[in-house]
Amino acid sequence: MNPSPYPRPFNSAHVRARIVKILFVVGAVVAGLSMFADALSLAFPPITEEEELSDNPFGAVVVLFVVLLAVISLIIYVATVICFLMWLYRASDNLRAFNSWSRPEYSPGWAVGSFFIPFANLFMPYKAVKEVWEKSGPPDEDLLSAPASPAWFPIWWLFWLLAAFSGNISTRLSFNENVPANTATIVSIFAAALAIIAAVFAYLVVDAIDKKQEETSRKIKLGKFSEPPPPPQNLQVSDALAPAP
Numbered sequence: 447m448n449p450s451p452y453p454r455p456f457n458s459a460h461v462r463a464r465i466v467k468i469l470f471v472v473g474a475v476v477a478g479l480s481m482f483a484d485a486l487s488l489a490f491p492p493i494t495e496e497e498e499l500s501d502n503p504f505g506a507v508v509v510l511f512v513v514l515l516a517v518i519s520l521i522i523y524v525a526t527v528i529c530f531l532m533w534l535y536r537a538s539d540n541l542r543a544f545n546s547w548s549r550p551e552y553s554p555g556w557a558v559g560s561f562f563i564p565f566a567n568l569f570m571p572y573k574a575v576k577e578v579w580e581k582s583g584p585p586d587e588d589l590l591s592a593p594a595s596p597a598w599f600p601i602w603w604l605f606w607l608l609a610a611f612s613g614n615i616s617t618r619l620s621f622n623e624n625v626p627a628n629t630a631t632i633v634s635i636f637a638a639a640l641a642i643i644a645a646v647f648a649y650l651v652v653d654a655i656d657k658k659q660e661e662t663s664r665k666i667k668l669g670k671f672s673e674p675p676p677p678p679q680n681l682q683v684s685d686a687l688a689p690a691p
Contacts, residue, residue, distance in 0.1 A: 456543040456663050462533035463656035467649050469526040474645040476519050477638040483512045484635045488628060530652075531558045534575065537655055541581045544662055552577055572603040575651065582658045584665050596654060602647035609644040612637035 491502070492509045538554040552560070552574040560570035579595050616637040619630040 456540055457536060459533055459536035460656055460660055462536055463652050466529045466533050466652050469529055470645045470649045473522045473526055474642045476515060476522055477641045480515045480519060481635050481638045483515055484631045487512060488631055534558055537578050537659060540659055545581060545585050550577055550581060579655050582655060582662055584662050598647055598650060602651050605640060605644040605647055609640040612640050
């Protein structure tokens with residue numbers, strides 16, 4: 447089937463991008479607080495089942511702080527994943543608005559679904575996001591002269607994978623009673639540090655694609671039509687109805 451000669455309408459993903467970037471910032475802050483809470487748990491032993499609250503009140507506060515941040519982190523993570531995928535779908539769908547003659551390698555559905563395909567999610571999502579950047583330029587942009595994707599794109603994906611792997615390991619260790627508590631805490635601190643770095647580069651990726659799409663939409667004036675000419679000024683009704691000489 448040939449691509450439609452009529453371009454798809456451009457639906458700005460700017461609002462979604464702004465929400466995602468805010469969630470990245472909030473997630474990084476919460477991850478930093480989690481690192482601080484884990485460091486406190488290393489410095490001050492948490493309360494155990496054999497102890498009373500009065501025996502170790504500070505340890506009880508540290509445990510409560512760690513658990514509370516873990517719950518908040520989970521909520522922020524789920525919200526970030528959902529909003530990021532919603533933004534990616536909209537940004538990927540806009541590629542047909544910029545280049546109606548060119549069918550992207552990854553459809554919006556594939557760009558989102560690639561994150562959930564085992565093994566393929568190690569490289570396909572990165573290629574899909576990179577394609578969104580590369581094809582978000584104006585339709586007259588030569589592929590040979592088009593600017594390459596920023597150098598920190600692969601750095602983002604590297605830390606994205608490292609943060610995901612380390613977070614999974616940290617979660618497994620925290621529920622393993624045979625692993626010393628200090629070991630699980632150290633891994634948790636390391637995972638939080640990776641998550642902060644990944645959030646910083648993910649912020650840059652979303653911001654770069656959003657700015658490029660908004661700039662392209664302004665250049666080719668997508669969704670904007672020429673305005674009708676303004677009505678004549680100081681026109682009297684009697685003059686308009688008067689017969690021509």
